Amino acid sequence: MKTTILINPQWQGEGRNPTYYGAQEIKQLYLKDRPFIEVPVDPDSPLDRRHDIFGFDIIKQQMKAARRLLDEAEAKRVVTIGGSCSADIPSAAYLNHRYGGDMALIYIDAHGDLNSPEESPSGLLYGMPARVLLGDDGGLFGDIVTTPLLHEQLIHLAVRGWDKTEWNYLTTHAMRHIPFDQLEADPRQVVDQLKAMGFSRVYIHLDVDVLDSEYFQNMTLPGSPGMKPQTLLKILGHIKETLPIVGIGIYQYAPGGKTNDVFGSIMDFALGI
Numbered sequence: 001m002k003t004t005i006l007i008n009p010q011w012q013g014e015g016r017n018p019t020y021y022g023a024q025e026i027k028q029l030y031l032k033d034r035p036f037i038e039v040p041v042d043p044d045s046p047l048d049r050r051h052d053i054f055g056f057d058i059i060k061q062q063m064k065a066a067r068r069l070l071d072e073a074e075a076k077r078v079v080t081i082g083g084s085c086s087a088d089i090p091s092a093a094y095l096n097h098r099y100g101g102d103m104a105l106i107y108i109d110a111h112g113d114l115n116s117p118e119e120s121p122s123g124l125l126y127g128m129p130a131r132v133l134l135g136d137d138g139g140l141f142g143d144i145v146t147t148p149l150l151h152e153q154l155i156h157l158a159v160r161g162w163d164k165t166e167w168n169y170l171t172t173h174a175m176r177h178i179p180f181d182q183l184e185a186d187p188r189q190v191v192d193q194l195k196a197m198g199f200s201r202v203y204i205h206l207d208v209d210v211l212d213s214e215y216f217q218n219m220t221l222p223g224s225p226g227m228k229p230q231t232l233l234k235i236l237g238h239i240k241e242t243l244p245i246v247g248i249g250i251y252q253y254a255p256g257g258k259t260n261d262v263f264g265s266i267m268d269f270a271l272g273i
Contacts, residue, residue, distance in 0.1 A: 003273065004075035005036035006091060009043075010062045012055035013086030013125035014252075017043050018220050022253035023083050029259050030267045031081075037073060039066045041083075051140055052117035053125050059086070063144045066090035078247040079270050085113065085207045085251035086125040089132050090144055095203055095247050096133075097147040103246065104199040105133070105149060106190070106239060108157045108232070109207040110180075110223055114166035121163070126252075129205075130154060131169070151175050155193055157235065158183055158210045158227050180210070180227050187234040194242050202239060204248040206266070218256040218263060229262045236269050245273040 009023035020043045027036070039062055047055040067090045070078065076098070080091040096103050107113070113130040116137060120127050132141050135148025151173040158180035162170070170177065176197070178189055194202065208219045212226035239245065248270045253263070 001077050003077045003079055003271070004070065004073045005031065005034060006066065006069065006078055006080045007036050007038040008062070008066050008080055008083045008087040008091070009041045010039065010059060010083045010087040011041070011043070012045065012047055012059050013084035014220065015047060015054055015122070015124045018254045019082060019084050019252055021255045022218070022220075023081050025255040025257075026081050026250075026253060026267070030264065034271070037069045039069065049123055052120065052123055053128075053140075054123045055125070056140075059125055060141070063090045063141065067094055067144055070094040076246070077273065079273070080247070080249035082249065082251035082253075084126045085109065085205070086129045088205050088249040088251060089129050089141065091247060091249050092133055092203055092205065093145040093147070096149055096153075099201060099246065101147055101150065101153065102200050103153065104194060104197045104202045104243070105154050105205065106157060106194075106202060107154060107205045108210050108235070109205065110158065110160050110209045110221070110226060111207070112156060112159050112162050112166040112170065114169050115163060119165040130156075152197065153199065155197065157190065160223070160226065180225075183235060184228065184231050187231055188238055190235055191238050191242050194239065200243065201246045202243040203246055204236070204239065206248060206250050207252045208250065208263070208266075209252050211262070216260070216262045218254050218260055220252050220254045229265070233265055233269065240273065248273060
């Protein structure tokens, strides 16, 4: 199956633009001669607030452009390079629609990203992607998320900072999650969860801030304690052994000026799915 590589350097969801330059660095250092398609993004656009979201209009415009590129490519498997983690919305939404909802979404992130626009303390979209993909955003992105995820399609891995509103939403809807310390103890837990979910393919959302900053620093939201790189790579390997991967999105990378062995291993995995 051919893989479509989408560069989506949408940074506005975070409210600052290091991830724009991070996506450009990934393109230059790690993609080399691989063909890709790219969403046009202005690194300096204003962030007017509308619908409780900073930069709503420009983000919506970029999402439509990303969805259009994927539709035109008739992409069957997608590797997306962001950008803020809200850049994952059009890619995950496109694949869920293409596969008729028969897709588990593994959300590997230090944060839950489950706030609604009115609940968000920051008004920044990068705290909302999972909620948007569930179609629970008041219809703001309904023309992008044409087939919303069901709650049982989504599992969070390694979140270490739930907002109260996110935790209430997660528990109210009995959504799956595995804390990072449990995954450190037994990375294969993800296999049992995937099998129990009962879907025939999987999409991976990967925010690099899930990693412990002691081992990896090229991220805009460093933190510790967090996941060790070898644990993350084991988890990715277990996923690949369990179900066909139809896509992976990699987000929140901050430029470092040179290649990095940890990130190189992540990119080797992504480009080899």
